[in-house]
Amino acid sequence: MTRLAETTYTERPWRIHELTSDFAVEDVWSFRTPGAGPDDFPEMLAAMRAAGGPARQPRPVRFLFAVRWKLxxxxxxxxxxxxxxxxxDSLRDRLPSDLREAPRGPDDADMPLKAVYELEKESARELANKTVHTVMHLGWVQGANGDYELRMAVLVKPNGRFGRLYMAAIAPFRYLIVYPALTRQWERAWRDRGQAGAR
Incomplete structure (x- = not known):
């Protein structure tokens, strides 16, 4: 996983830009997917789903999520x-007609982020609570070595001063614990795709 400059996300013609002008870019990351080609984004999404959500994360990540949900x-x-x-309002209420007719992507009871849309090279999911309205945008981009790679952008609209303080408070936990674990899970999902249990 490599943290990227915000411009590597904002300068690409993603459809999500049409829906999120009132959101701020919190993080942009790339994930290694060696050997990936231009049409492999659906395969990557399927591998990530097969790898499981937060319940399949290492114990420190599960502990952090458990504390967060209890709080x-x-x-x-x-x-x-x-x-x-x-x-x-859901971002789905902002979708232009062509995206409204596009596949949405499956929702999973174990995954708090709900699908907004899913296209050949990008997808978006959202979550809102008392602290923030957030969007996880996944995109499929050709990297410097020629292979395609997964990119994740996290977009946020904090709920007032409290939401901004909350985002600042959880940042060290995201960077030191959650994102490294997520990276290992997603990159392993790509490497292990097609093996027994993957769908």
Whole structure:
């Protein structure tokens, strides 16, 4: 995993830009997918799904998520009234007609981020709670060595001052624990795709 400059995301003609002018770019990362070609994005997404979500992460990551969900439950951060479709409108409500008719991508009960759209070379998922409305954008880009690679951009719209403080507070945990573990999971998913258990 390599952290990239914000411009490596903002200067590409992703469709997500049409929907997120009021969001800020929080992070941009690339993930190694050796041997990948231009048409392999659906295969990468399938491998990631087969690898599992947060429940398949290492113990420190599971612990952090468990603490976060317990805090959220105790403080009311994750009530339905704070989520997508209630506190904030879904990005699906902003979709132009051609994207509205495009495949959405499957939702998983174990994955809090819900699908907005899924195209041949990009997909977007969103989550909202009392702290933030966030979007995870995945794109498929040719890297410097000629292979294609997965890129992830995290876009955020904090919910006021509290949301900005929350994002600042969790940043060290994301960079030191969550993102490295996610990198190992996703890069391993690419390497192990097609083996028994992958779909």
């Amino acid at each position: 959220g439950a105790a403080l009311g951060w994750d009530k339905p009234s704070a989520g997508v479709g209630t506190r904030v």
